[in-house]
Amino acid sequence: MNERQRLLKLIQMYDFAIKDLNLYLDTHPGCAAALQYFHKYKELSAKAYDQYIKLYGPIIPKQVTSTEHWTWINSPWPWERSAN
Amino acid sequence: MWTYEKKLQYPVNIKNPNPKLAKVIISQLGGPDGELAASIRYLNQRYVMPYPELKGLLTDIGTEELSHLEMVSAIIYQLTRNLTIDQIKDSGFDTYFVDHTTGIYPVAASGAPFTASYFQSKGDVITDLIEDMAAEQKARTTYDNILRLSDDPDVSDPIKFLRAREIAHFQRFGEGLRIAQDNLNSKNFYACNPAFNKRCGRNQQL
Numbered sequence: 120m121n122e123r124q125r126l127l128k129l130i131q132m133y134d135f136a137i138k139d140l141n142l143y144l145d146t147h148p149g150c151a152a153a154l155q156y157f158h159k160y161k162e163l164s165a166k167a168y169d170q171y172i173k174l175y176g177p178i179i180p181k182q183v184t185s186t187e188h189w190t191w192i193n194s195p196w197p198w199e200r201s202a203n
Numbered sequence: 204m205w206t207y208e209k210k211l212q213y214p215v216n217i218k219n220p221n222p223k224l225a226k227v228i229i230s231q232l233g234g235p236d237g238e239l240a241a242s243i244r245y246l247n248q249r250y251v252m253p254y255p256e257l258k259g260l261l262t263d264i265g266t267e268e269l270s271h272l273e274m275v276s277a278i279i280y281q282l283t284r285n286l287t288i289d290q291i292k293d294s295g296f297d298t299y300f301v302d303h304t305t306g307i308y309p310v311a312a313s314g315a316p317f318t319a320s321y322f323q324s325k326g327d328v329i330t331d332l333i334e335d336m337a338a339e340q341k342a343r344t345t346y347d348n349i350l351r352l353s354d355d356p357d358v359s360d361p362i363k364f365l366r367a368r369e370i371a372h373f374q375r376f377g378e379g380l381r382i383a384q385d386n387l388n389s390k391n392f393y394a395c396n397p398a399f400n401k402r403c404g405r406n407q408q409l
Contacts, residue, residue: 180263192259197204198250 124203126171130178133164205266212270213364217281217357222296225282226312227352229299231275231365233309233317236341238275242268244322244338248331251398256382257328261335264372271365276307278361327396332380339373 120128140157147153168178176190177183183191195202231237245265252258283296283305291300298314309317322338325331346366353359388394388407395403 192255194255194258196255196258196262 123171123175126167126175129167130164130171133160133167136160137164205269211274211277212267213274213361215274215277215281215361217278217355219355219357220284220286220290221282221294221355221358222286222290223294224353224355224358225279226294226296226299228275228282228349228358228362229279229310230312231342231345231349232272232279232307234311234315234345235321236338236345237309237311237317237321238268238272238342239309239317240321241265241338241342242272243319244324245335247322247324248335251326252328252331253397253403254382254386257332257379260375260379264375267368267372271368274361274365278358279307280305282358326398328383328398329380329392329396331398332376332383335376336373336380339369339376343369343373 137157137160140153140160143153144150144157168182172178172182172184176193180191183189197203233239242265245261245268249258249261249265252261286296286305291297299308299310302308311317323331323334325334343366346362346369349362350359350366353362383397384392386397386404388405391409394409395407397403400407
C-alpha cells in the first residue's frame with residue numbers, strides 16, 4: 120500500500136464513521152455521546168483531507184487549488200483499479 | 204460517492220397550488236426526457252469513457268441532473284399542497300392521487316411509470332455523446348412546452364432556469380464530442396471505438 124492509498128483509506132474510514140454517526144444521530148438527535156464522536160471524526164477527516172488534497176489533488180471540485188490547471192479531471196477516477 | 208447538500212440549486216417558492224400544472228410538470232421527473240433519465244444516463248455512461256474530459260463532464264452533468272430532479276420534485280410538492288377533494292377531481296389530478304396521494308413518484312404526464320428504456324448506455328463514445336446531445340434538446344423542448352402551459356410566474360421562473368441548463372449541457376456535450384473526435388482518425392471517426400478498442404487513436408485505420 121503506497122502513501123496515497125494509505126491516506127485514502129483513512130479518509131474512507133473517517134467518512135464512513137461520520138456517515139454511520141449521521142444516520143444514528145438522525146434518529147437520536149439528543150445523544151450527546153454520538154454527537155461527540157461525530158465531531159471527533161469530523162476533525163480527523165478534515166486533517167486527512169488537507170494532507171490528501173495537497174499531495175494528490177481534489178476529491179470534490181471545490182478543492183481544486185491550482186490556479187493554472189483544472190486538476191479535477193486528472194486520472195485516475197474512482198472506478199478505475201489504480202484509484203483503489 | 205456522493206454527499207447531499209441541504210439546498211436547492213435555484214429557489215422554488217410557489218404561492219398557489221395548481222394540481223393540473225403539477226400533472227404535466229411531473230414528466231420532467233419520470234418522463235421520457237426527464238431529469239431522472241438524464242442523471243442515470245450520464246452516470247452510467249461515464250465508466251467506459253476513455254478521455255478525462257468526458258469522465259469529468261458526464262460525472263458533473265449527471266450530478267447536476269440529480270439537483271434538477273430535486274427542483275422538479277419541489278415544484279410538484281409545492282403545487283400539490285393543501286388540496287381539497289374537489290380541486291383534485293376538477294383538475295384531473297385524481298388519476299395520480301388514487302395511486303400516490305400527493306407523494307412524489309416518477310411518472311410521465313401520461314401516467315406511464317419511469318422505465319430504464321428511456322435511455323441508452325451503448326458503450327460507444329460517439330453514439331453515447333450524440334444521444335446525450337439529443338436528450339438535452341428533448342428536455343429543452345419539454346420545458347418550452349411547460350412554459351406554454353404555465354401561467355404562473357412562480358412556476359415559470361425555476362422552469363426557465365432548468366431550460367437554460369439544458370442548453371448549457373448541450374453546448375458542453377458538443378464540445379465533448381469535438382474532444383473525442385480530435386482523438387480519432389479525422390478521415391474516419393468510426394474506424395474504431397475508443398471505449399472498447401485498444402490503441403484506438405488518430406492513426407487507426409478501418
